[in-house]
Amino acid sequence: MTLWLILSVNSVTLGGLLFLLSAGFSLIFGLMRIPNLTHGSMFMLGAYLGVTCIAWGFGFWTAALLAGLGVALFGAVIERFVLRRLIGAELAQVLVTLGLSFMVADACLMQWGGDPISVETPPLLRGSTAMFGLAFPTFRLAIIVIAGVIAAALWLLLDRTRLGAMIRAAVDDPAMARVVGIRVSHLFTIVFALGAGLAGFAGVIGGPILSVYPGLDQDMLPLALVVVILGGTGRLLGSLVGSFVVGFLYNFGQAMFPELAYVILFLPMLIVLVVRPQGLFGRVTL
Amino acid sequence: MKRLALALALLLLATVPYWIGNSYYINVATQMLIYAVLALGLNVLVGYAGLVTLGHAGLFGIAAYAGATLINTGYGHIVVAIGALMATLAATAMFAVLALRGTGLGFVMITVALGQIVWGVAYRWISLTNGDNGISISARPSPFGLSLASADAFYWATLVVFLIAVAAMAIFVASPFGAAVRGTRDQPRRMTALGYNVWLTRFLAFLFSGFWSGVAGLLYLYYNQFVSPQTVALSSSAEALLMVIAGGTATLLGPIAGAVLVIIMKYIASAYIERWNFVLGAIFVVIVIFMPEGLVPGSVRLWHWTIGLLRPQATPVLRRESGR
Numbered sequence: 001m002t003l004w005l006i007l008s009v010n011s012v013t014l015g016g017l018l019f020l021l022s023a024g025f026s027l028i029f030g031l032m033r034i035p036n037l038t039h040g041s042m043f044m045l046g047a048y049l050g051v052t053c054i055a056w057g058f059g060f061w062t063a064a065l066l067a068g069l070g071v072a073l074f075g076a077v078i079e080r081f082v083l084r085r086l087i088g089a090e091l092a093q094v095l096v097t098l099g100l101s102f103m104v105a106d107a108c109l110m111q112w113g114g115d116p117i118s119v120e121t122p123p124l125l126r127g128s129t130a131m132f133g134l135a136f137p138t139f140r141l142a143i144i145v146i147a148g149v150i151a152a153a154l155w156l157l158l159d160r161t162r163l164g165a166m167i168r169a170a171v172d173d174p175a176m177a178r179v180v181g182i183r184v185s186h187l188f189t190i191v192f193a194l195g196a197g198l199a200g201f202a203g204v205i206g207g208p209i210l211s212v213y214p215g216l217d218q219d220m221l222p223l224a225l226v227v228v229i230l231g232g233t234g235r236l237l238g239s240l241v242g243s244f245v246v247g248f249l250y251n252f253g254q255a256m257f258p259e260l261a262y263v264i265l266f267l268p269m270l271i272v273l274v275v276r277p278q279g280l281f282g283r284v285t286l
Numbered sequence: 287m288k289r290l291a292l293a294l295a296l297l298l299l300a301t302v303p304y305w306i307g308n309s310y311y312i313n314v315a316t317q318m319l320i321y322a323v324l325a326l327g328l329n330v331l332v333g334y335a336g337l338v339t340l341g342h343a344g345l346f347g348i349a350a351y352a353g354a355t356l357i358n359t360g361y362g363h364i365v366v367a368i369g370a371l372m373a374t375l376a377a378t379a380m381f382a383v384l385a386l387r388g389t390g391l392g393f394v395m396i397t398v399a400l401g402q403i404v405w406g407v408a409y410r411w412i413s414l415t416n417g418d419n420g421i422s423i424s425a426r427p428s429p430f431g432l433s434l435a436s437a438d439a440f441y442w443a444t445l446v447v448f449l450i451a452v453a454a455m456a457i458f459v460a461s462p463f464g465a466a467v468r469g470t471r472d473q474p475r476r477m478t479a480l481g482y483n484v485w486l487t488r489f490l491a492f493l494f495s496g497f498w499s500g501v502a503g504l505l506y507l508y509y510n511q512f513v514s515p516q517t518v519a520l521s522s523s524a525e526a527l528l529m530v531i532a533g534g535t536a537t538l539l540g541p542i543a544g545a546v547l548v549i550i551m552k553y554i555a556s557a558y559i560e561r562w563n564f565v566l567g568a569i570f571v572v573i574v575i576f577m578p579e580g581l582v583p584g585s586v587r588l589w590h591w592t593i594g595l596l597r598p599q600a601t602p603v604l605r606r607e608s609g610r
Contacts, residue, residue, distance in 0.1 A: 035395045085575060091338055092574045094394055098524055099570025106564035222402040225395055262406025273387045
């Protein structure tokens with residue numbers, strides 16, 4: 001029983017991290033029609049930048065924000081100067097993101113070396129919190145809260161602001177959005193930077209749990225892909241549900257069938273593809 | 287003229303071990319041929335069918351893993367070859383059924399995910415694949431009593447397979463089936479209206495492509511006598527795709543030139559710097575941004591003019607918009 005509860009908390013934690021990662025991925029795909037294969041690299045780059053910021057003496061949360069901003073800036077630069085040149089050639093954009101992901105991965109290896117780097121849990125959140133007569137690691141609970149807050153903020157942004165209305169319009173019908181005067185190309189930069197920044201931020205706050213190592217990008221990207229294929233693109237709800245499904249499958253799969261955890265993870269994706277190719281809550285068909 | 291050039295090329299290829307001499311470089315040539323077979327197979331899908339896949343290293347790797355497992359169980363070379371290729375075809379059929387649910391970018395995403403599943407199995411399912419340590423085989427098999435242990439002998443064996451692959455591609459391109467595959471790439475709706483089963487045509491093209499990837503995978507296993515998760519990593523799929531794109535998609539000789547080019551770059555890059563992945567990524571970015579039709583098309587056009595063997599296609603794959 002205790003094991004199940006702890007596994008569940010871990011699953012929700014991973015689900016929260018995955019939501020931060022895949023919400024951006026899903027928005028970028030929904031808006032720009034790019035499966036952004038650098039998204040795993042953004043996560044890893046954020047984590048490494050966070051490590052460096054912490055080494056410079058910044059606090060954990062400041063480091064997470066700085067790393068998120070840094071990665072957002074990096075994303076904006078990529079969108080503005082690389083992807084913008086290739087507008088209309090979607091396949092070329094995918095291949096460029098793939099090439100960039102290799103470059104980022106190798107640059108990180110050069111800069112930070114091949115050994116895994118562990119990130120210290122911030123002092124305030126060390127130890128455990130007692131709930132329902134059981135002790136849960138406080139930091140994991142904090143991640144769940146943060147993911148919840150960001151999910152709510154993203155929902156407010158998309159559903160209640162002018163910018164959000166413009167983004168939703170551009171996801172549904174980019175041509176019509178242009179006609180009514182929305183600068184869709186500006187939205188591209190904003191959404192790409194936002195998605196990258198969220199991924200970078202997630203990389204830092206995931207650091208104490210996952211640690212930072214070369215290949216982290218390759219571990220996270222498929223998870224984001226599964227979440228998006230499962231939940232559907234261009235929709236927050238899809239990312240949210242997909243993230244938690246993947247979080248649970250990954251943790252329970254690893255506890256029960258360690259050798260097959262990775263395969264189990266992909267099974268629901270395959271089922272969804274066969275039954276409902278646009279994903280559970282998808283707006284845009286793949 | 288065409289026949290003369292063909293005969294000359296054959297003679298040149300067949301005598302490589304004599305005029306190179308050094309077994310290190312003969313092995314490099316062997317690798318080029320192996321990857322050329324993979325690139326030829328991939329080109330069926332990427333070039334002729336217009337379906338860009340990033341999961342092909344998975345199929346290549348499944349053949350290698352299946353072959354290694356069968357060899358270590360003690361089967362003879364014929365069973366090994368047939369078994370490994372059957373396993374690859376079965377996996378290809380599964381890949382195709384799932385990936386063809388999406389079109390364009392959806393197809394790319396699904397193949398990435400499928401390729402990563404194969405990687406996950408190779409890396410994590412330790413009782414089957416020996417995890418990160420990979421599987422080694424003790425020696426190359428000797429089909430029909432011919433020893434393939436020496437670099438020269440293995441080069442010639444690979445060359446024979448390579449030539450069969452090229453011939454198969456030439457027949458494929460000229461056949462009605464090849465025309466149908468190109469038709470489903472350029473005008474899927476019109477093909478449907480004409481009574482073609484677009485899905486089935488793509489499915490068969492996928493199988494044909496997967497078969498040759500499997501052949502290349504088996505050669506790779508025999509050459510290295512070792513297979514590990516690195517073989518099926520996303521970067522391997524990207525490398526294979528780079529070969530096809532760099533050489534010019536949907537041409538007969540493009541993928542071969544691409545394979546030669548990428549292997550040369552890989553050897554040069556790894557001789558001077560340790561950063562092959564960085565170089566690979568950078569080449570990708572540069573080619574896609576500045577030379578979308580591939581590095582070779584200039585020379586391809588020249589060849590076409592002189593030999594008439596090549597059939598460059600109208601739209602380079604990178605500039606084609608996927609159907610929205």
